[in-house]
Amino acid sequence: MPATVVIAGAGQAGASTAAALREFGFPGRIVLVGDEPYLPYQRPPLSKGHLAGVNAQEGLWLHPNSFYAHHEIDLMLDDSVRRIDRNNARVELASGAVLDYDRLVLALGGRNRALPVAGADLDGVVGLRSLDEADDIRDRLSRARNVVVIGGGFIGLEVAATAVKLGVDAVVIEVSDQLMGRVVSPEMGRILLDAHRARGLHVALGTSVRAMTGVAGRVNAVVTSDGHELPADLVLVGIGAIPNTEIAERAGLRVDNGIVVDEYLATDDTQISAVGDCAVCPNPFASGRNVRLESVHNATAQARFLAARLVGRAEPYVSVPWFWSNQGDLKLQIAGLRGPSGHNVFRGDPASGRFSVFCFEGDVLRCVESLNRPGDHMAARKLLADGVALTPDQASDLTVDLRTHLAEATVEPVLTDDRTPARG
Ligand SMILES: Cc1cc2nc3c(=O)[nH]c(=O)nc-3n(C[C@H](O)[C@H](O)[C@H](O)COP(=O)(O)OP(=O)(O)OC[C@H]3O[C@@H](n4cnc5c(N)ncnc54)[C@H](O)[C@@H]3O)c2cc1C
Missing domain, CATH: 3.50.50.60 (FAD/NAD(P)-binding domain)
Known part of the structure; x- marks a missing residue:
């Protein structure tokens, strides 16, 4: 087991990696470096309740300050990783500090894509x-x-x-x-x-x-x-956002719309991994294609899988992608990844404002989009995780209870859900 894990980026994925390492019994040193001056926080409320003045700032923190001290996680805020020195397995920070690592986790997130038009630099x-x-x-x-x-x-x-x-x-x-x-x-x-x-x-x-x-x-x-x-x-x-990949690229790591990692979330350098918005990895729910996802689920699920690997539980990363977006009173939830083509069926009446769209590619269910229908979303995540067959007719038939269908399905589960910790 590595003695020191340095995590670059103290957002959703970085903080979740640190917390999961302790949860899974990692006994070594953990250093979490973040370039923002705040405790690691959740971003989803920033475009929703926080803008409307509903959330207090403290409600955004992923953990209270005491959590990091209690779990002996060295939190270095308002400082950034400037350079990775792979030959000596150390990182250099903007403050001048140098940190040796046995394992380095890049959880660098992304930044806003700029609009290249005249006036884009105006105040407002x-x-x-x-x-x-x-x-x-x-x-x-x-x-x-x-x-x-x-x-x-x-x-x-x-x-x-x-x-x-x-x-x-x-x-x-x-x-x-x-x-x-x-x-x-x-x-x-x-x-x-x-x-x-x-x-x-x-x-x-x-x-x-x-x-x-x-x-x-x-x-x-x-x-x-x-x-x-x-x-x-x-x-x-x-x-849209572009991934923060520059320090990885300068260190000679492979970058292609994200820091390229394998199914174990490792870069070509086995001491260095990447998770969250900055990482691009093969995804079985996209037919094994390399994809980069920007979601809380992706950041936390990858963090937990990586932490499990770092304490010795080796399993490929597999997790049904899911997302949500609250747009006023419209609660959209998406499970799976839509293919480039296919056909879609409704479950529920769109006019009611509570319905789902089941997206198929051939006979295979790829993705379910639910509007104000959380039961469908939860069932869809299980259907996709367990590889349970469902026909378009069954999907659109409200007399077919998705939970019963799941329970009655006799197929062997082929994929694990992210909530299941990796096997020891
Ligand atoms: C406004 C907004 C609303 C969102 N709403 C939703 C939602 O409703 N549902 C959903 O599923 N997802 C949502 N997301 C996406 C979700 O928040 C991200 O996918 C998630 O935060 C990714 O986590 P991450 O740790 O990879 O990146 P981040 O959370 O961005 O964390 C990366 C951190 O690393 C820091 N960093 C970068 N470079 C360095 C460096 N060199 N050294 C040190 N630190 C560095 C960054 O400043 C940042 O603090 C939303 C995102 C935004 C911005």
């Missing part, structure tokens, strides 16, 4: 990744009259829905012809579009941004590709 044009950015947006939102959100993905829609709830006029500009086109089916995209519009959100699909204009350095309008000038005193750029 913001991105949302960190607590500092969320506090700033909350403050601006309380004074804003017109918000323009660029990007109709998870974060853009969550912020836009919050703005509408707060009574602020909000417009979402999305370059593709569908909301959340990279993650949900066209059926779900259409229904979300109607639901958001019905709640007062303006959405412009198939539209991009030509420029942003301002007065005295402050943004006052967004000029769209079709020549419209949308008034704006706050512009959120929500066009």
Whole structure:
């Protein structure tokens, strides 16, 4: 067992790795280095309750300060890993400190993708990744009259829905012809579009941004590709994140839209692993393709699997991907990964606002998107984890109880669920 584990990045994945190492009995030294000045915190509330002023800051911490001392986790905040010296198995920090490691975990997350248009540097044009950015947006939102959100993905829609709830006029500009086109089916995209519009959100699909204009350095309008000038005193750029990979790349590790790891979450250097948003790894739920996922589940599940491996329990990483997104009163949950093609069936009546879309590729269930139907979501995670066969007819038939179907299925489980710790 390694004597010292250094974890670079004190976000969801880094903090979860440290906590899981102790949970699984790791007796050595753990150092958790984070470049933000805060205790490791959850990001999901930043685009939801925190913006609306519902969550107190302390409610964001993943663990109280005392947790780290109690579990003998050396927390080094407001400092960052600048360089990995693989020859000597040590990292150099911005503060000048040097840490020797037996195992290094890269949990570096990602950062906001920038929009390369004129005016993107004006005051009032913001991105949302960190607590500092969320506090700033909350403050601006309380004074804003017109918000323009660029990007109709998870974060853009969550912020836009919050703005509408707060009574602020909000417009979402999305370059593709569908909301959340990279993650949900066209059926779900259409229904979300109607639901958001019905709640007062303006959405412009198939539209991009030509420029942003301002007065005295402050943004006052967004000029769209079709020549419209949308008034704006706050512009959120929500066009995705890029993984923080630079220190890995400089150290000669393989990078390809993320730090490349194998099914054990190890890089080509067996002393170094990567987890969470910054890691790209083979995923059995994407037919073994390398994928990089950005979700709390992915960060915590990978952290637990890696911690288990570091204490000697070797198993490949397998876990049904799942996500959630609360957009005002629209509670979207997704289990599995949709393939590039296939056919989809509804379970439940979309008009009721409580339904799921079951996405099949051939006969195989790949993904289930549920809106305000958490029972379907929980069943879907089990169906996918256990590889239980379900036909499109069964999926759409409300008389077929998914839990009973699961219980009656006679197939041998082929995949383990993330909640099952790796075997010892
Ligand atoms: C606003 C927002 C809302 C979200 N909502 C949801 C949701 O509803 N559901 C969901 O499933 N997921 C959601 N996510 C995604 C989820 O929060 C991320 O997938 C998760 O936080 C990833 O964890 P991570 O540890 O990989 O990265 P992060 O949590 O980003 O942590 C990485 C940390 O490493 C730090 N770091 C980077 N480089 C260095 C360095 N060189 N040295 C030291 N530290 C470094 C970063 O500053 C950061 O603190 C949301 C994300 C955001 C931003």
